[in-house]
Amino acid sequence: MSVAEIKAKARKEAFARRKPLFERANAAQAGYLSEVLAGYRGVPLSGFMPIRTEIDPRPAMNEAAAYGAVGVPVIEAEAQPLRFARWTPDAAMVAGPFGAKVPAALEFFEPEIVIVPLLSFxxxxxxxxxxxxxxxxxxxxxxxxxxxxxxxxxxxxxxVGAAPLEATDQPLDLIVTEAGVIEVG
Known part of the structure; x- marks a missing residue:
């Protein structure tokens, strides 16, 4: 089986595993993320607007926005890096590509912290x-x-025990869940 086939199978399994987790989620799910971000007050960061059954980082993003620039990713073209548009809790949002909301007024910046959504880790x-x-x-x-x-x-x-990886896959530095913080190592 090729890496692409292994990843496709893993994605299908990960979506199925995440759905019941999402259905049982509560408002406190971003508590540990808020704690981590409190150690980086004022550092420009990007969160994300949750889609499908993703965990919701917005409570932590709301808190961080009181101290510095917070943004969300904007897909501009296939096979290109993301850009990040400034976001505030009261920003007018519009539909972006792939169903994720983006600010109606796009003011781009580069974050030093990127909160990354995922299917498995x-x-x-x-x-x-x-x-x-x-x-x-x-x-x-x-x-x-x-x-x-x-x-x-x-x-x-x-x-998961081991995520299927390719040479181009960028590693995470830290993983935060609703249950705690996982130091990568």
Whole structure:
């Protein structure tokens, strides 16, 4: 089986595993993410607007926005890195590509912390995403310019023994779940 086939199978399994986790989620699911971000007050960061059954980082993003720039990813073209538009809790939002909301007024900036959505993760910082490579290209670009912290945010039940990886996959530096913080190592 090719890596692409292994990843496709793993994505299908991960979606199925995440759905009941999402259905049981509560408003406190971003508590540990808020605690982590409190240690980086004022550092420009990007969260994400949850789609499908993703865990919701917005409560932590709301808190962080009181101290510094917070943004969300914007897909501009296939096979290109993401760009990040400034976001505030009261920003007018419109539909973007792939169903994720983006600010109606796009003011771009580069974050130093990127909160990354995912389908599954492992304790070595491996991440299985949706397959578009957007976050991998983006993290590679940002890390070539400055230190960039990639924080995977997911439900604890999305952990796997080993995520299927390719050479182009960018590692996570830290993983935060509703159950705690996982140091990568």
């Amino acid at each position: 492992d304790r070595n910082g491996g991440r299985l995403g949706y397959g578009g490579g957007f976050y991998d290209r983006t993290l590679e670009m940002l890390r070539s310019r400055r230190a960039t912290l990639a924080i995977g945010f997911a439900f604890a039940g999305q952990e």
